[in-house]
Amino acid sequence: MAPLSVLYTKIDNRPPEIIKSQGNYLETSDGRKIFDASCGAAVACLGHNDPRVKEAIVAQLDQIAYIYSPFFTVPAAEEIATFLTESTGGAMKKVFIVSSGTEAIEASLKMARQYFTELSEPQWQRTRFIARRQSYHGNTLGSLAAGGHKARRAIFEPIIAQNVSHVSPCYPYRDKKQGESNEEYVARLAEELEEEFQRVGPDTVCAFIAETMSGTTLGCVPAVPGYLKAMKEVCDRHGALLVLDEVMSGMGRTGTLHAWEQEDVVPDLQTVAKGLGAGYAPIGALLVGTRVAEALAKGTGSFTHSQTYQGHPIACATACAVQKIIRDDNLLENVREQGAYLEQLLKERLGGHKNVGDIRGRGLFWALEFVKDKTTKEPFPVGEGIAQKVHLTGLQKEHCVSVIPGVGVADGKNGDIVQIAPAYNVSREDVERIVEGVEGVINAVFP
Ligand SMILES: Cc1ncc(COP(=O)(O)O)c(C=O)c1O
Incomplete structure (x- = not known):
């Protein structure tokens, strides 16, 4: 294999290669179809490959x-x-x-x-x-x-x-x-x-x-x-x-x-x-x-x-x-409507989870904050890499859902979140797919 010349985020750790994208899905070279519940970093708000653009x-x-x-x-x-x-x-x-x-x-x-x-x-x-x-x-x-x-x-x-x-x-x-x-x-x-x-x-x-x-x-x-x-x-x-x-x-x-x-x-x-x-x-x-x-x-x-x-x-x-x-396409209305549904499902399905301390957001911009202890709100130590674990587990073939990890929310160093920021044109079924995927990932990371 040719030497890895790209300076990756983790320097020699090549991330999954995307060969195609369509709508909400990113297709990897090893055959995974990943639901892009994060629009990359809250960017691809129309989904991928819109012919009009x-x-x-x-x-x-x-x-x-x-x-x-x-x-x-x-x-x-x-x-x-x-x-x-x-x-x-x-x-x-x-x-x-x-x-x-x-x-x-x-x-x-x-x-x-x-x-x-x-x-x-x-x-x-x-x-x-x-x-x-x-x-x-x-x-x-x-x-x-x-x-x-x-x-x-x-x-x-x-x-x-x-x-x-x-x-x-x-x-x-x-x-x-x-x-x-x-x-x-x-x-x-x-x-x-x-x-x-x-x-x-x-x-x-x-x-x-x-x-x-x-x-x-x-x-x-x-x-x-x-x-x-x-x-x-x-x-x-x-x-x-x-x-x-x-x-x-x-x-x-x-x-x-x-x-x-x-x-x-x-x-x-x-x-x-x-x-x-x-x-x-x-x-x-x-x-x-x-x-x-x-x-x-x-x-x-x-x-x-x-x-x-x-x-x-x-x-x-x-x-x-x-x-x-x-x-x-009246997408702002869809953001409000599907956003409300996303909130409802996230709270129903994950609100009671022992390590989900807070679920917050607005529109199609939501985050889950993870804690070690829900009563004291004690965050996980940064060394445990919880947010990154959730992100990487999401990309595995069992889950195939992409979310954005973030760390340092509690004090600039500790405190893990993931963000969910899907495309503005998601349907109810898409929202259900996202929440189901995220719930599966969280249950896998916090057994
Ligand atoms: C609130 C905010 N400001 C500024 C930036 C920087 O933008 P960019 O990464 O496009 O340079 C970001 C990127 O995530 C952001 O979220």
Whole structure:
């Protein structure tokens, strides 16, 4: 066999090879048909091999494959940007298209900083960001600095920016006190954010950044009602921006196109990615709210940031086709309907399991948190690799169901989850297949 040249995630451990994909299924070279209950990493939201998307990609290739966006524009870029701003009811005024979630986050950090340099001199001293522990915003040095996941940051700590500090996530399963109401919990978190602003100097903070609904490093935790609004109020009080990271939770995953629509809050900057192109092309975007867009337009008039592949025509045409399908096939309604069924079945079938501590989510974005002891909520030690075990067992031929593993949810190091994030067009039968598969896997891992 030829040497393994790909740098795999586990360096010399070649993962199963996929030779074909169709709908919800991934076919491996050794004959397994795996139900993709995770859309990869919550990406392939239309399922695989949709002919309408392929047609749109070919049509774009027939017109123009690449332009350099500082020099030229293309209809597909105009169309997807307009779609996105209109989808926010005009709250977002401008769209900057990139190739991944990480790049969208990098752009958001730079945009937030630049916004203040567009204002009068005292604002120029704003150089800091406040983010949350157990958060994930990407893996480049800037986005990693924003993220609050200890294990992912650990070895890079000495080389990442030190201008980000972290407050508690909104994580009721572990952090809400016994007898504390939602209002009291939210007030406590708002107070903590206020104290952090005071600690670092309120006029030094560019933005508070949070995932609207937490992803892999906390596991599909919907914000407690009123939480994001309260965080925005703290930001507003100090003139800082609110950046909502919807790379994973946005573009329909939680049942509305933008997850913030369910939170009574509008961000100043927003990032989206995964569901935007559904995996048919790499694409992410930064959405820029009125206040920031106007300051830039009145100030220097240009964003001090660019990348060779920004606004890539094929990616834009792909996203246009994907978003049309989500709209025309009424998929957001299906996300809400099948999401409710998924919740019901997960809770019925796994709620009583001795090692399933929490089942949480919204839309078609659900997580199971595993614990050693349900009463104390003691997590498994990270060394046991529970989440990874569940993931790998799922891929075995007896189960053939793919879920996303995550670790570190309890304290940045320990605490295992798996996420279930199927395609937006799943049927009731698909949801039943997923829950049956996941239940079988869990019973095999925790006999
Ligand atoms: C919330 C969030 N932000 C940012 C990212 C980074 O996106 P990407 O992996 O596309 O660079 C991710 C990826 O999982 C994410 O979940």
